[in-house]
Amino acid sequence: MKKKSFLLITMLMLALSMVLAACGGDTKEEGGESGEKSADLPKFISILTGGTGGTYYPLGGSFADIVTDETGIQATAQTTGASAENMTTLKAGDAEVAFSQTDIASYAKEGTAMFEGNAVENVQAIGTLYPETIQIVTTAKTGIKSVEDLKGKKVSIGAPGSGTALNAEQILEAYGIALTDIQKQDLDFAESTEGIQDGTIDAAFITAGTPAGAVESLSATADVVIVPLDQDKIDALMEKYPYYIQDEVTAGTYGLEEAVPTVAVSAMLVVTSDLSEDAVYEITKAIFENLDKVTHAKAKVIDPAKAKEGAGIDIHPGAQKYFDEKGY
Incomplete structure (x- = not known):
C-alpha cells in the first residue's frame, strides 16, 4: 500500500511539473518581445574602438556597458589602431561592431584609397555620431x-x-x-x-x-x-x-x-551585414536611448535624429527599423 501511494504521488508530481513547464513555455511565447529578443541575439559581441588616448575608446567602453545592461548581449570594447584596422577586422569576421571615420568607411566599401583592391563588402552603418x-x-x-x-x-x-x-x-x-x-x-x-x-x-x-x-x-x-x-x-x-x-x-x-x-x-558606428536585424535594432536602441549614461562630453552632441546624415554607406536594416519607429 505504501509503495502504491508513493508511486501515485510521484506520478502526480511529474505530471504537475510537466504542466508548469508547458505553461512557462507558453508565457515566454506570449511575452512577445522578450521571447523574440533571446531568439536572435548573439551571446557576445566585440566593439572595436581605437587607441586609449582618443575618443573612440572611452565611448566604446560606455557603449559596451549599455549594450550589456540593456540587451543581455555581453559586449566588450577592444583597443585597436582605429578606423582602417577596424574595417579590415570586420571584413575578416573577427568582430561585429566598430567605430570608424565616415571617409574611411566609404573608402573600405568602395575599395579605394588604402583599400584599393581589398574592398570591405560585409559592412553597413548604424549611423553617424559626432564630428x-x-x-x-x-x-x-x-x-x-x-x-x-x-x-x-x-x-x-x-x-x-x-x-x-x-x-x-x-x-x-x-x-x-x-x-x-x-x-x-x-x-x-x-x-x-x-x-x-x-x-x-x-x-x-x-x-x-x-x-x-x-x-x-x-x-x-x-x-x-x-x-x-x-x-x-x-x-x-x-x-x-x-x-x-x-x-x-x-x-x-x-x-x-x-x-x-x-x-x-564624422565618427560613425558600423556593423557586419550578417548581424541579425533584431540584434542591430536592439544595439541601436540601447545606445541611442541611453546616451545620458555616457560621461564623455561628446555624448552630448550625438543626435539619433541626424544619425543617417553623411553615413556614406547603407544603413543596416536593424538600425533603419529603429529610425523608422522614431520617425527619423
Whole structure:
C-alpha cells in the first residue's frame, strides 16, 4: 500500500511539473518581445574602438556597458589602431561592431584609397555620431605656429593605416608639403602626446572628438597649441574631399584662449551585414536611448535624429527599423 501511494504521488508530481513547464513555455511565447529578443541575439559581441588616448575608446567602453545592461548581449570594447584596422577586422569576421571615420568607411566599401583592391563588402552603418576634429597638436615651446612650420620637424601622422594618417597626408598636400618634407612618425594618440611631452617629437595629427583624452593629459603639464588651418586651405579641402566639414577647436578646450579653425570628418558606428536585424535594432536602441549614461562630453552632441546624415554607406536594416519607429 505504501509503495502504491508513493508511486501515485510521484506520478502526480511529474505530471504537475510537466504542466508548469508547458505553461512557462507558453508565457515566454506570449511575452512577445522578450521571447523574440533571446531568439536572435548573439551571446557576445566585440566593439572595436581605437587607441586609449582618443575618443573612440572611452565611448566604446560606455557603449559596451549599455549594450550589456540593456540587451543581455555581453559586449566588450577592444583597443585597436582605429578606423582602417577596424574595417579590415570586420571584413575578416573577427568582430561585429566598430567605430570608424565616415571617409574611411566609404573608402573600405568602395575599395579605394588604402583599400584599393581589398574592398570591405560585409559592412553597413548604424549611423553617424559626432564630428571628429582634425587637430594638429604641439606646444608653445616648439615655436610651431603654422602648417608650414612642420617642414623638417618630427611629426606623428597617426597609427599606421589609420584614418588620421590619411587626413594628415591630405592636409599637408593642400599646403604643398610631402611626407618626405617632415620627419614622419607613425604613433597612436597616446604615444604622440607622450612624445611631444618628452620632446622626442614636435607635433602630431590627432583626428578625434574634442576634447581628446591624450591631448587633455598633455595640457595638464604643457601649454598646448593647436595649429590653425587657413580658410583658403579649408575651402580647398572641402571642395576636393566632400566628407570634410568646417570645424573648430573651441576656446577653453585644452586651455586655449581662442578658437582654432580646422576641418573635421564624422565618427560613425558600423556593423557586419550578417548581424541579425533584431540584434542591430536592439544595439541601436540601447545606445541611442541611453546616451545620458555616457560621461564623455561628446555624448552630448550625438543626435539619433541626424544619425543617417553623411553615413556614406547603407544603413543596416536593424538600425533603419529603429529610425523608422522614431520617425527619423
